[in-house]
Amino acid sequence: MRWQIPLLIVLLCGVVVAVQYFVPLEELEFIYENALDWIIITGVFAMMLGLWSLFRVSISKVQNKAPGWGYNLITLAGLFGMLFLGYRVESLAEGSLFMKLFRYVYIPIQATMFSLLAFYVASAAYRAFRARTVVSTILLATALIIMLRMIPLGFLSNWNQVLANWILTVPNMAAKRAIAMGVGLGMIATALKIVLGIERAYMGRD
Amino acid sequence: MKEKLVFGNKVLLIFFLLLLFLFLGINITFAQEAGEAKASVDSLAQAPAPPTNVVARDAPNDNGHALVVTWTLSPDDGAGKNNVVSYEILRSDNPDTGFVVKGVVALGISQYEDKGAKEKGDKNYLPSHKDFYYRVRARADGIFSESVVSAPAYAYGQWFHFGKSPIFIGSVIFTFFVVLFINMAKKGKELYVRPIAGIDAVDEAIGRATEMGRPILYIVGLGSAADLGTIASLTILNRVAKKVAEYQTPILVPCADPIVMTVAQESVKAGYYDAGRPDAYKEDSVWYITSMQFAYVSAVNGLMLRERTATNIYMGVFYAESLLLAETGNVAGSIQISGTDQVAQIPFFVAATDYTLIGEELYAASAYLGKEPLLLGAIKAQDWGKILIMISLVLGVLAASFHFDFFVKLFQVKM
């Protein structure tokens, strides 16, 4: 019974949402709109679970002086600091300490992490784009043509643009659509497995 | 005497003609016989001919708060006086009075969908099962003429969205395939699925981590619990956790979503139970870091470099952080297996990790690892679904090339 109730809930919810997609009646729309609201509410409460998990793990590492416990201390300081500074609506006003920390600490850190991609792309491309086989040579040539699209090459730019556009709009589009179709079918199959109770790994055990 | 009569007759004639012209002029300007259209008297310009055949009907495939109005274009639209600039659609719940403009369309258009609100308090509320009447006004510069009132029509909700029929039929066919192959699997039929290098490498990677005495890092991705890529990853995590429990290798699962974290904890715990080692499960091995993308990546990168994880498994929904994770794993010397349904990130994983599961291979992976017949049945159904799509594509291309529009229209979806 303990496992049947959740499976029944999953089946009901899956069937109702699937039916709602095909049946445009107002009553089903009402159920759907309310379900959307409840998902948002559940998500907010789930955030508290996550915060508790982070707090517990970090505190435990700090108390036990586990390797790297300093980072956990910084994590806790950041978490409680921003929570304390940001809980009031006035914190969102220009010039508040919360907004200053967001603008002058958080945003630059995020931008720095993102900018690491430029370096990592270069090293990954250098390591991976080798013409070892016919297929990898085609991959290499295609990558070069697409990259050259961004570089002004004088009279060669027109030819390169035509070639790059053809690659993007014909084989690239065909491959992406094929992958998207496969992913779509996979999604339906996975959803069916979950709704029908065939796939239950997410439910855990006693 | 004769002269008097002649003079008198002329005056009478002139007076009579004046009366006649006045009478006719008044009738032409103000003629309002039953069934004739109105015209404005705003200016001395000529009004366009009114639109005709105004018909209102329920809008199909909706929730019952919309009506569609069609009409025959005014003869002065693109011909005749050619002075129509727009059409105004007026609605009332009374055939005689209370008409209010509900919409305006440009010249040449002979249809309008009057979509109302379903909330009673809304200004544009259009109740279902209530009769409404429409008039259409053809407007020229500052002057207009109106059609006759349409017959009453009421809006009502449909039980089925026929515009989505191709999607419904496709879903039914695919569901049939899934149920068919699962039943075949239940009856013990051997279902062949081609080997995928990335999945075969999971065992080897776990073995390597055990030999080196270093932990395995499993990243569930940055998707939410509603994403099917994340769900697929969690089912793979369950299988990996079972193997990890058998080998007694530590596993680390940092999560970027609190709901995913709770489900991942259940998944890992279930894996340890299935391996008969419930006591070995550590709850702190699955924990929440942050939902912020690059903050999460920083934390995981630091973890990789400090713990020197032997194996990194990235399965799920990834965005720009995919290359950051994979390259850092490279620096740490880890063997890396990845899988995502995010098409944009596949090239980064292919370039930077040792094995990659592309697109739907991620969904198939849980069935591979568990070798459960029921799950393998679903993969076969996907394969047959793809065969059907390929056949439809070839037939569709041929049909479109030879202008057999009927076949192409079978697949049209009208939302």
Add this chain to the structure above:
Amino acid sequence: MSFYEKMMTLDRRWVYLCVGIAVAVPLFVPFTVPVSVTPEVRSVYDFVESLKEGDRLFIAIDYDPTVMAELQPMSLTIMRQCFAKGVKLIISALHQNGPGMAEQLVSLVSKEFDKKSGVDYCYLGYKPYPGLTILAMGQNFRIPFPQDYYGVSLDSMPMMQGVRNYDQVKAIIAMEAGWVADSWIRDANGRYKVPVALGVTGVMAADYFQYLPSKQIFGLMGGLKGAAEYESLAKQKERQATGRMKVQTIAHIMVIIFIVIGNVGFFMSKRKK
């Protein structure tokens, strides 16, 4: 180890150093890179140019500060173009890290044109679960956003009178850095039939090309180059993306050089064996 084998197995730190120099030096050397306009960017520009005073346009600023360098220039340029024409904007920020940054952007541009919140623009702000929010807005903006970002009720705003959902906006131009772009295409365009154009990061542009021929999107601005193309059409004074194109160009050239070095080393060391 032979010279060619060394070419093939360069320490990645040399790569990082060279890329770092390639990115930093152009910032100090004044030169411009010519930008040719592609049809998919031109169609977005032409659409915005065709809007009249009083028309409503929905702009989704669904990105966070990490991709500001690529997407902010397009957002700025389009908003300035709209305000100059008297087009009214409804703006959302469906990325959890984006609302503050989007508010900054909206305040900056609105002050330039002396535009008022509630009259000329409505900044909705952020709601979690963007896919669900997009669906809900298709029914009524007030379902996920009964009030705007500043706490003002949508019903009290002059520009939101009679504006219920996507039916009352001319189009959606969504600046995206993630999967939310799929939601705009599938739900806003597929379900509610509102025209959608996208501004995406360079990495994502190749993915969304496929939606152009099927007319699921009417325009696509891809990355910094797409932003630079739009700026060249709009001809505004401030052109952030155009200035950054030289950095991107030099960095691309550097990556190509390393790929060539790696392959030369690979072939020559193979030949020697």
